Amino acid sequence: MDPRTSAQDVMRCDLCETAVVQMHCDTCLINLCIACVGKHMISDESKKHEIVPFKNRKSTPKYPVCTSHREWCEMYCNQCNFPVCISCIASDQHKGHTFLKILQVVDERRNKIMKDVTELNDIIYPTYQDIASDVQNGMSQLEKEYGDLSTAITKHGEDWHREIDKLVKKLKAEVDQMKNTQLQTLQKHLDEINKKISDIKDEINSIDVVVNGNELSKLFSVTFDINKYRNLPEKKVPSLPKFTPGRIGEELGKLFGALSSSSLTSDKHGYSMKTTQKSPEAGSSPPVKQLLDQPKTVTTIDTGCDKLYSVACLSDEEIWTSGNYSTTKLYSINQGSILKSITTKSGNWPYDIAVTKSGDLVYTDYHDRTVNIVKNEKIEEVIRLQNWIPDGVCSTSSGDLLVILYSDDQKQTKVVCYSGSTEKQTIQFDDKGKPLYSCGNYYRYITENRNLDICVSDNRARAVVVVNQAGKLRFRYTGHTPALKNQPFSPLGITTDSQSHILIAAYNNDCVHIIDQDGQFLRYIDCGLNYPWGLCTDTNDNLFVAQRYIKQVKKIKYLQ
CATH class of the missing domain: 1.20.120 (Four Helix Bundle (Hemerythrin (Met), subunit A))
Known part of the structure; x- marks a missing residue:
């Protein structure tokens, strides 16, 4: 048996094909013996050859070899859809073609x-x-x-x-x-x-x-x-x-x-494809939807109300809105008309609003330290707090309420899950005992994702803080560079959709960020937005954006 072709033989020099490999050229990706190093160095003086001991060679990719010219194929022809070498690019065969690095x-x-x-x-x-x-x-x-x-x-x-x-x-x-x-x-x-x-x-x-x-x-x-x-x-x-x-x-x-x-x-419809994003109310996986290349405004609702803060979908045809006034209003999306108005018991303006699974309106009254629910147009006080003030609120897939609270001395902030008026869970610190959320009277909003993660938009911290159902920190999202108007990330309203995307209003950059359930940035939505504040999505994944100063709510389609 020829020892040079034996499976047990050592590697041989690529030039002389006889001597044992001792060196390597990281530039040309060939193996050399000591005697052939000089020959290789002068073979192409246009290159800066990096000769290193074989064991110290870089972990470089092995490019395909061109069958026509026996050279490394470091480029790819878009028209021909196959790898090409430098000689191929220079040939008439690929004249006028475009190339990418392989x-x-x-x-x-x-x-x-x-x-x-x-x-x-x-x-x-x-x-x-x-x-x-x-x-x-x-x-x-x-x-x-x-x-x-x-x-x-x-x-x-x-x-x-x-x-x-x-x-x-x-x-x-x-x-x-x-x-x-x-x-x-x-x-x-x-x-x-x-x-x-x-x-x-x-x-x-x-x-x-x-x-x-x-x-x-x-x-x-x-x-x-x-x-x-x-x-x-x-x-x-x-x-x-x-x-x-x-x-x-x-x-x-x-x-x-x-x-x-x-x-x-x-x-044939008995089985449905599994999803990694589960919720108790999801009997089957949602259809996969792709982001549109260009989100578009479907309709604009003129509310006539200045300083809009929050928007919540009652159905695919109706939305609640609230702002710096004591009355929360229900609008017809298609007609743009007011269907109903609810005035808070205290006369204060609600900090945040949400809609429960059964279709009841919930609002937080931070002046009155209460969380209230509206059933059949009658307001019921669900939670009354002492030493704590309510911020953002959302209704979960299980029918509970998630409420952000901050202390009277403004030194603590926590998320509490309530079943009715009973505390079920408190989320305040990470595994190292450090606070998850910033303190003080600053804007903070909350939503639950389809995978049951709890997502908090923390404006003072300039971050979105996402924890799992058990309250363990999953990630913090601090914005994407470059920002549309080069302003610091300042998150406000937050919502999610059927794909477990997290959508965040960045009011000072006049856009909405879309990230996936693991915190990876996907794209911006701008659509001519002006100080976007409150967000919500309907069952068809249409996005509703409350614009603070221009008295409008925009309905935007961003998924196929």
């Missing part, structure tokens, strides 16, 4: 692949696991219910004399046959689902090897059709037979009882 193209492709892998890992694979569990549970339930059916038949048979035992056995045999038929069908269904799960794991493992490796050319050979996993299987729904007992004394064979026929139907 590392940029690779990064984009890697990101696309990783996005699909993330969907496989986080959504599709867990969905199939849930389906398998659902089928398995259904089979167990089927076993139980068929067992109950057999017990009912047996109990009814005990009321009869011995001569009908044969008939009882006959009917039970029919039950067993129906059960076995349906279980066999469900077992086959479960085997198909488990096969899909196995295929998904194989896809993920094979892609991980390529994505985490440094062989860039292999990224272009990664092919898989993720759509075949997005199309979920039909759900098998068994239909149990019924046992109808007959009266004793009539013809035994006819009146002892009979089984109705059983069935196993398929429901």
